[in-house]
Amino acid sequence: MEEKQYSGPGQMVIDERGRGPRVVFIHGGGLGGAMAWQEQWPLGDTWRLVMPARPGYGASPWPGSEDFAHDSNYVADLIEPGDHVVAHSYGAAVAMLAVAKDVSRVASLTLIESGTSDIAKEDPRVTAFHYATLGLAAHPPADDEVYLRTLFKILEPSRPLPDPLPAPLRAFAGHLPHFRSPSEAIVPVRELAAASFPTLHISGGHSAAYEGITDALASQLGGERVVIEGGGHAPQRTGEPFNAVLRRFLSGEPPSSGESAA
Template identity: 35%
Template sequence: MGEVEVVREGSGPEVLLVHGGAGPRATWGALAPLADRWTLARVHRRGYPPSPPPQRGQDFEVDARDLVPLFVGRPHVVAHSYGVLGVLIAAAAAPGGVRSLTLIEPPLHHLVPDVPEVARLQRIGDAVLTRGMDADPGELREFLRLCGAPVGDGDLPEDVTAGVRRAHGARRTSEARPRLHAIRDADVPVLVASGGHTAAFEWICDALADVLSAERSVHPGAGHFVAAAPGFADRLEVFLRGSVT
């Protein structure tokens, strides 16, 4: 299928950045100053140029297979949203290949059963991935707002529509069951971060941090795009420095 592209800048220990539904620039732009002290390696998942397109839609299992070879230098890994799923599967398969994991608002709904806010997030997220622009208009806009898209009351912006079409047909997040115990048992340092903008993601991140015995931080101010929130870059760097072994 061809290899995914990784764009590197900076110097110092490598930090592998794995985006979710939004592209690398939108997801990680606020971390650019860290390139003075770290090598920022921005992965472009399949379907995000210059990487090749996926064969049958976005798939976190395919992401995991793409990522394992990138662990050869034992990088720190920072992942966002859908991108967290592939990272966790890859890290569970090769926990010795990562120096640390920073996990930002992943859609791991199964960790919090029987909580209505989480169940709704799963349902509308799966509907958008399955039906794309044909999803219920109200639920589509709700999901896009939760995911940080600039959605008002008028027509959806062209880039937002393009993002929905790109996500259409993706493997549903409700199918993801990464082997979290393999990561916990390997004593991989983990930071779980959220943006304090919706209860569902706070529930999920609390549960994930508990399962992985992880550090936990909340950074309001940028919605789902937590990497752009005030204080996140500083908190991340403190965590990375504490995980250098």
């Protein structure tokens, strides 16, 4: 399988694997770059996987803050005509803003457990989540690790973080004092809803709040809605169950009878 690494927009280190139509993968917080998508590497048999490490992740230089709006400019510069875009969590906020800058360049958009809770803040499933994340960002704990553990109790309460924290999570904890919450992001609904490309909305079936956010995105943007259980906040970590859905979607095939629709 062909592999290469290079410096891209915003000095993002970009890993590419495979050959074929390009699929740009935008990671969330914690693990970054190609390592965030290890279970998707087998897709390189059909597609060229383009996996940037957003600023401050992997070998990409830390700019001093993490802001979805800033990152969206770099991702917009990375996207080429005909690209498919797949994005998870914080990366979904980045990707939606990037894609909305020129929807004509994109072949499809896949959103996985987006953290853009503002779009669904009136949903009772989402309201407490939305204001808890905003409140934490406004009044952060002084200790970075305490901040991270408190945040993950909101994001994924059923899965406590390991102790001690692995290196990528320690690095992510250091971002948090300079971190713009995705709950602040305003989804560019008008641009994305009017786009001609298909959209896939995936949640993990573990959190009422994330189900509410994903439902709102599917309702307002249009597109296909799927639940993939077993990976918590990161359905892509299920490997083949996720990959089978993504392969089918990227190939333009209709949903199979065995897939779980919300």
